[in-house]
Amino acid sequence: xxxxxxxxxxxxxxxxxxxxxxxxxxxxxxxxxxxxxxxxxxxxxxxxxxxxxxxxxxxxxxxxxxxxxxxxxxxxxxxxxxxxxxxxxxxxxxxxxxxxxxxxxxxxxxxxxxxxxxxxxxxxxxxxxxxxxxxxxxxxxxxxxxxxxxxxxxxxxxxxxxxxxxxxxxxxxxxxxxxxxxxxxxxxxxxxxxxxxxxxxxxxxxxxxxxxxxxxxxxxxxxxxxxxxxxxxxxxxxxxxxxxxxxxxxx
Numbered sequence: 613x614x615x616x617x618x619x620x621x622x623x624x625x626x627x628x629x630x631x632x633x634x635x636x637x638x639x640x641x642x643x644x645x646x647x648x649x650x651x652x653x654x655x656x657x658x659x660x661x662x663x664x665x666x667x668x669x670x671x672x673x674x675x676x677x678x679x680x681x682x683x684x685x686x687x688x689x690x691x692x693x694x695x696x697x698x699x700x701x702x703x704x705x706x707x708x709x710x711x712x713x714x715x716x717x718x719x720x721x722x723x724x725x726x727x728x729x730x731x732x733x734x735x736x737x738x739x740x741x742x743x744x745x746x747x748x749x750x751x752x753x754x755x756x757x758x759x760x761x762x763x764x765x766x767x768x769x770x771x772x773x774x775x776x777x778x779x780x781x782x783x784x785x786x787x788x789x790x791x792x793x794x795x796x797x798x799x800x801x802x803x804x805x806x807x808x809x810x811x812x813x814x815x816x817x818x819x820x821x822x823x824x825x826x827x828x829x830x831x832x833x834x835x836x837x838x839x840x841x842x843x844x845x846x847x848x849x850x851x852x853x854x855x856x857x858x859x860x861x862x863x
Contacts, residue, residue: 614854615735615738615739615742615744615853615854616845616853616854617806617825617853618824618825620803620804620824621744621804621805621806621824621825622744622745622800622804622805623744623745623746623747623795623798623800623804623805623806624736624739624744624745624746624747624805624806624808625746625747625748625749625791625794625795625805625806625807625808625823626732626736626746626747626748626749626768626808627674627748627749627750627808627809627810627811627814627829628748628749628750628752628755628758628759628773629673629750629752629810630673630810630811630829630831630832631729631732631808631809631810631829632728632729632732632736632748632759632764633726633727633728633729633758633759633762634726634727634728634729635721635726635727635758636668636673636810636831637664638717638720638721638724639668639672639673639717640664640665640668640672640673641664641720642713642714642716642717642720643662643664643668643672643680643684643713644661644662644664644668645713645716646709646712646713646716647661647662647667647684647709647713648661648662649703650703650709651688653703654690660688662684665832667684667687669811669812669832669834669837670687670812671683671684671687672684673810673811673812673813674751674784674785674786674809674810674811674812674813674814674817675751675784675785675786675813676751676774676777676784676785677710677713677714677751677753677774678694678706678707678710679784680710681706681709681710681713682706685706692704692705692706692709693705693706694706694707695707695708699711701714701715714753714754717754718754721754721757721758721761725761725762726758726759726761726762727762728762728764729850731849731850731851732808732829732850733764734850734851735850735851735853736764736767737767740767745769745770745798745800746767746768746769746770747768747769747770747771747772747794747797747798748768748770748771748772748773749772749773749790749791749794749807750772750773750774750790751773751774751777751784751785751790752773752774753773753774753775753778754774755771755773755774755775756771756773769798770794770797770798772790772791772793772794772797776793777789777790777793780793785811785813785814785816785817786812786813786814786816786817786820787817787820788802788817788818788820788821788823790817791805791807791817791818791821791823792821795823802821802822802823802824803822803823803824804824805823805824806823806824806825806826806827807821807823807825807826807827808827808829808850809826809827809828809829810828810829810830810831810832810838812834812837812838812841813841815828815838815841815842815843816841816842818842818843819841819842820842825844825845826842826843826844826845827843827844827845827846827847827850827853828843828845828846828847829846829847829848829850830846830847830848831848
């Protein structure tokens, strides 16, 4: 399989949810359950529900959990105190709301399992066959469990997940810190790395980190937004990457 990447690329950095695993919809459903309960408690039965497509993509997708809570609530003009990361799951602080969502997500994964995208698996194997390094870069604290469940954890040379990011004090997407850390762990300059993301925040991270190539994986029909946020190429299926003529130069 041709990779469709610039010759300078020596490493590929993959987001988890929506790129490697079909778990973005599970995250969106868990966020909706948590946010709708919060909004109903605050505003009554006439509340405007969380939109699992648009609200999730714009305010939550790709961001660290607490940042996603703050970003969405800010979009509704709501400010909630942060509380402590040790707060039990609930509705009264940012961390409590985030932990409640995490519990909902974990319950869904345990009952449904985690499916991988076949196009990404085929592309990953081709990348490794051609001697390129690979890393998974995600804000998820459940990354290893999810990939272990899917039996694909051995396909990556480096891991930067929510647990690692917290231990190293790395800012989450849209900041480039986690991707930059993955490049360092692989011994590569950012210009030698390609970023694979499905989230607008991930595109922002790839662009601001000056990575060699930024690929938008469009699972939900948001190609224009991915390009606007910094993608060099956008594909629906990674197996089609080498044949994508619609590649736009960065602004």
